[in-house]
Amino acid sequence: MMIRQEEVMLKAQRAMWVVFSRGKLVVQEASQTLPIGHLEELPFLSSYADNIHQLPPLNESAHLSYPVFVVDLGSEHIDEPGWERISLRQLLFSAQDIAFSVIGRAWQYTHFLRTHQYCGQCGAKTERVDWEMAVHCHRCQHRSYPRVSPCVIVSIHNNEQILLAKGVRHKEADMYSTLAGFVESGESLEEAVHREIFEEVGVKVKNLQYFNSQPWPFPHSLMVGFIAEYAGGEIRCQENEIDDAQWFNIDELPNIPPRVSIAGQLIAKTVSLISDK
Known part of the structure; x- marks a missing residue:
């Protein structure tokens, strides 16, 4: 479930949106850049509120003026006028200012959540930890962090x-x-x-x-x-x-x-x- 702080931020602040669909990034068609705006400006995300997570900031991304939210649409395909999907490598190589501090880390975060839905120790369903990038198993208390x-x-x-x-x-x-x-x-x-x-x-x-x-x-x-x-x-x-x-x-x-x-x-x-x- 989305924490209350994220709900408030989603409604009140402009943000940068890193949206993954089938392993590719959803970007604005005209500029091929990550969208920046309020949630209502991206109507195709209205059905994915529970899948929106804030990317914890690092020093490398401290210069950004907006919070960064990550949305994983899984295998869903977005068929919305004005939007397109491009490869992660393509945007990484063209957006040098944010490529490795935001886009790359967002994908690693998404990949981690995709591959740690169940506990590797006992097999129970895991839950996302709200205050750090981790998932926790409440059955055996095993906690997993993104692999490096x-x-x-x-x-x-x-x-x-x-x-x-x-x-x-x-x-x-x-x-x-x-x-x-x-x-x-x-x-x-x-x-x-x-x-x-x-x-x-x-x-x-x-x-x-x-x-x-x-x-x-x-x-x-x-x-x-x-x-x-x-x-x-x-x-x-x-x-x-x-x-x-x-x-x-x-x-x-x-x-x-x-x-x-x-x-x-x-x-x-x-x-x-x-x-x-």
Whole structure:
């Protein structure tokens, strides 16, 4: 059930609305932006009052002038003039000011609620906790929080060139990027870097330098970025993971991710390091 505070805010304040329908975002057709306004300005949401939840604010979204409400329509399709559905990635890459502080976190919140309707310990129905992002089981008192999966992402250079790879999943887009992989249980970030790089392209690296981190909502990753120097080995692409991997001159780069992503930022930083030598 919606808490009373949210009911008051819904009626009295303008808000930003993050509406998910079948895994996509519902946006205004003309501008392809998230709607900002009162609830009555979005009449197609009138039947989903119990599914409207306020997204708890974080420091990254403190600059926003409006509260943010998340609405999960599940598999329902909205057929309303002036509105359309677009992919999460499309809006993330085009709305840099709010992409990762609001949209990405809203999807992780939605994904968490979708996948934790029942207790993983006893199987009973869970209820949403009003004061934090969690669900609680009143039968066995087990409480669940959104999962965060650490993932290393690494840019590799050999003083003059940068190593980029094209994943099997990005074969059709013909996009080359940095190497990345999930951290396994009991493994440090540095150990994951060495293991993933050797598994995916067969080379070894040295002199790891931490770069930055970025939440990545596909579905609940935390990307931890590193820059590394090539230490040896010949490129050998991992079957079923890497379609192609090559050393590229910085003035002859292939199609790469946009700078809104940490992969694009890593590539830009590495290119800068090579240029300064």
